[in-house]
Amino acid sequence: MLSNSIILMLQLTGYVVKVYIQMAVYIVQMALNPVWVFASVFCGFKVGIIYGMRCMLVPRNEEEEEQRETKKASPSHKGTEALMDNLCYKKYVPQRINKKFLLGKEDLALVITDIVDSTSLWNCSPDAMHRTIKVHDEVARGLCNTFGGLEVMNEGDSFFLIFTDIRNALDFSIGFYREIERISFKFKHTRPKKTGKDKEVGLLPLNIRMAVNKGPIILHCNEFLEIYGDAVTKTLEMLNHSSGKICISQSCLEPESPWNRRKCLFCIHK
The missing domain is CATH 1.10.287 (Helix Hairpins)
Incomplete structure (x- = not known):
């Protein structure tokens, strides 16, 4: 005291x-x-x-x-963060977004890609995985632009993409799956070699899983790109059940669609 x-x-x-x-x-x-x-x-x-x-x-x-x-109004570059109960992604978007994604009149098609067992690949061969991820991202972004999609999020080993037409989403999914499969086949029997400085050279074979769904979602773009809705949550749940295939909602497959001939690639969800 x-x-x-x-x-x-x-x-x-x-x-x-x-x-x-x-x-x-x-x-x-x-x-x-x-x-x-x-x-x-x-x-x-x-x-x-x-x-x-x-x-x-x-x-x-x-x-x-x-x-x-x-x-x-002030920009806050915090990357991606979860908002609300039904999942909302926020991402700083410096480029202009096509108005067709912001109309909100029709359902949008969602595609989520993911590399299977990516953590082990990073731990075992970080240098080779770094180069492999670059090729993976180039293929995904190239096909996304080809089929008129929009990249919402990229978490290193996964992509979150939106399409206005489910047919474009399916074309992207099959094309991306086949291209990664083709690239991985080249390196399936090739192990990364060590140089004199103990740096690994070469690429790693990848196994990817994907989920495709469509539904009503809200997409808002100011200085940030925000997307949320029940369809987002459902697509993520579908991805968790995938094991190296393309998980797709049954509502996305039309009865006489040409994609029905490729059902071996799909894991169909009700």
């Missing part, structure tokens, strides 16, 4: 000394340059009046709304 009282007394003494020093400084400044001192006091008084009038005239709820709009 005594030590606390001594500390408190020392703090109060220091505060009093600080106040007296500031008063002495102001007195000296007033004697040397009175115009500067009066101008400083006037500016501070003016700012106080303006802020007080604003608090009286502007209702609190409108002021908070203005602050929210200002905060929303």
